[in-house]
Amino acid sequence: MVWYFAYGWTLDKNLLKRSVGEWGDARRAELNGFRLVFDSYSASWRGGVANLREVEGGKVYGVVYEITQEQLKTLDRLEGVPSSSARRRVEVNVEGLGRLKAFTHVAVNPRGRWIKPSREYLSAMLRGLRQHGFGEEVLRETRRLASPPQ
Numbered sequence: 001m002v003w004y005f006a007y008g009w010t011l012d013k014n015l016l017k018r019s020v021g022e023w024g025d026a027r028r029a030e031l032n033g034f035r036l037v038f039d040s041y042s043a044s045w046r047g048g049v050a051n052l053r054e055v056e057g058g059k060v061y062g063v064v065y066e067i068t069q070e071q072l073k074t075l076d077r078l079e080g081v082p083s084s085s086a087r088r089r090v091e092v093n094v095e096g097l098g099r100l101k102a103f104t105h106v107a108v109n110p111r112g113r114w115i116k117p118s119r120e121y122l123s124a125m126l127r128g129l130r131q132h133g134f135g136e137e138v139l140r141e142t143r144r145l146a147s148p149p150q
Contacts, residue, residue, distance in 0.1 A: 002072055003102035005029060005092050007036060007062035008050035009121060010075070011128025016065070020074050024066030028132055029092040029102075031060040036145050038117050040084070040107035048115030048146075050125065051107045052088075061129070061138050064094050064102050072103060079105040114149050122146050 001024060010016050016023070035058035038048035052060060067075075072087075079085040085105045092102050117125075125146075126139055 001066050001068060003064045003092075003094075003100060004067050004072060004075065005031060005062050005064050005090055005102040005104040006128070007031070007052070007060050007104065009045070009124045009128075010065075011063055011132065012124040013128065013131050015124055015128075019078055020067065020071040023071065026063055026065045026132070027097065028095040028134065029062055029064045031062060031090055031092050031104075032058070034058050034060045034090075036060045036142070037110070038115055038146055039110040039112060041111065041115050042084075042121070045118050045121040047118035047121055049107075049117060049121060051110055052104070053110075061134060061142075062092075063128070063132050064092060064100070075105070081105070082108070084108060116148070117146050 034052045035055040037051050037053045040049050040051045042049040076087060081087055086108050087103055088106050090102055090104050091099055094100055129139055
């Protein structure tokens, strides 16, 4: 079993279950030293998708899922490894467990500018955050980051 840090569409339990089946544990987590950005385009989502940008003092809210190596390989395929994304190892702060290492996916060719996410994509993210018990403050911040920069 491995830990997978979800911060985009994989936050949505229903979409993840349809994609990889059942998982073990799932817990809220924070990734420090990064910021959530929408700077990568997805043809299948018809818009911008979440990505991570290293930034001092940054924080990204998400969820770690305990999954099998086979499920991680399925996520690799769905995320477009190696052409559009790469698997990356990160250290996250996990509710009730402390710091641990997890895998996540990042875009390999981000556009470097904001790309509007589709309503479906953003809805999946927000639904997932709610399913995992994140409060209104995190939902509001996610909506702000998904909006055009000021």
